[in-house]
Amino acid sequence: MIKKILENKISEAISVLYKCKAISIQLQKTRAEFEGDFTVVVFPLLKITKQNPEKTAEEIGSYLIHKISFISKYNVVKGFLNLSISASFWIDKFYEIYSVDNFGITKVEKNSPVFLVEFSSPNTNKPIHLGHLRNNFLGFSLAKILSANGKKVKKVQIINDRGIHICKSMVAWLEFGNGETPKSSGIKGDHLVGKYYVKFDEQYRKEVSSLIKQGSTEEEAKKSSPILKRAQQMLVKWEDGDSKIMDLWKTMNGWVYEGFDITYKNIGVDFDKNYYESETYLLGKEIVDLGIKKNVFYKKEDGSVWIDLSDEGLDEKVILRADGTTVYMTQDIGTALQRQKDFSFSNMIYTVANEQDYHFKVLFLILKKLGYSWANNCYHLSYGMVDLPTGRMKSREGTVVDADEFLNEMINTAKSISKELGKLEDMSAEKAEELYSTIGLGALKYFMLKVDPKKRMLFDPKESIDFNGNTGPFIQYTYARIQSLVRNYSAKFNLPNNISISPKEKDIIKNLLDFSNIIDEAAKSFSPAVVANYVYELVKAFNNYYQHTPILKAESEDLIKFRLGLSIKVGEVIKCSMKLLGIDVPQRM
């Protein structure tokens, strides 16, 4: 808002002073080590002004100070014009936002565009691990951010519930399971199925190595392992709709879904619609003919269908195999069309790891070539892998950090730290448990969201999670402390008039006012990290203030009210920011 006014006045200044329209104005926040609030970078203007930087800055500054009442002074350092905004202006702005509920949030209107956010999308042959958590947190948070930015958001996932990997778990269960169920064993459903996936791999490796001992080459052995053959046969039967296999498949997937439901509930994630690959994997077939008609695809002699993307610097890609079966690409096209029918979305975001970068590049390009205008609004939220100190996680090899287990660990850590501090003695056991999970989950979510999604992150389960510094609990703690202030001053009050503010207070107000810009920026760049880094800055500014400024013990009643009001607003924005990250904040901790 303020920026807009300034920008307009600056371009006015340029056109008046130099009889010329400025192409772009570079206006940014002034760095802490210089005096001022906003800075105009004048270097790009020198071509127009034909003068040295200092003189140009001086002239524009002098123009602005006469035209804009809330500019109190300015200074010039080299090519940088630093503008100071008067304190009363900041106070007025703060009073304006103080009474606004949900400050910074854009309302969703009836005709707001629909944004589909796809995330999570697990396989049903194994439980969720740390890498999936990053996916879930990112997708869920982004959905919140887009919604706060005024978009209608629908959260969807596609569950990979069919294919050879599920058959592997099924075969192994038949072989070694002795009828074990989640109930009989007390094991969570997804973990139980995951156990047999690992069992399968163990058996498979045994068979391969014994075949090699008997004289097979490695390649032969890998193909002819009996248990693998059984899994492949099972897949064929599944595709034929064999009722026994279908029953088993439904039963075991049912166990997995029960397990997933628990995990989703624990991490506070939900969806508006689930798609199942078993229902969508045939969808893309009809699009193949259309593509051929439109000359986007072409048929080879063996009957397979391809698209040639070499003009775009990519290569040729199969759309339909010679045997008439579809590939992932075909299915994804079909699913996208289905979703368009279901939701008439304007934008779709796929939260998928960066190993699929190429796949999505191709997918979007194909959709565009097929003539779908919304293809331009598809975005692959590509995030980096979560690596362990020992390297990449591989569920087959058992080198994963299980999400459920790890979550428990986090919560237990939160518990032991809280107990050590001993501030919760009068809290009921139930409430306390809830709090530990808020803190533990907050630590984990914040840790994974504060990093730029694009970057891959190294994760040391033992050392990575901290409760001090730039962490979730640190922010939660600040919030709880503010709530404690409010509790200790129970009287109702209005903000006083005629207040003067300190530099620290001004700093906090500037941070607060920035909140709506931050949501905008986070939504545009599809990055929850923007919000995470923002709320940390705000909290740091507030803690610094809190440490040095008495609030409830301020020297006058008016000052108490103002400072308390400021604290309350900070608390509100912290809570709201954290909510955008999918993190709760406690009243006490």
Place this chain on the structure above:
RNA sequence: GGCCUAGUAGUUCAACUGGAUAGAAUGUCAGAUUUCGGCUCUGAUGGUUAGGGGUUCGAAUCCUCUCUGGGCCA
């Protein structure tokens, strides 16, 4: 082999998308606070932004080559 992607203090991350002396946290060291909540605050320490070359008023950011890690495709 071809393509994509990343490389920033000891470590984990920033850097307003090309702007000022590259900032935080953590770690280490030194301090403050018998305070409205000690999960707080203030200092100090720590950098050839992987390396070379280029583009320009100005480069961590853009181009180019090399090295290293990760991924995708055959």
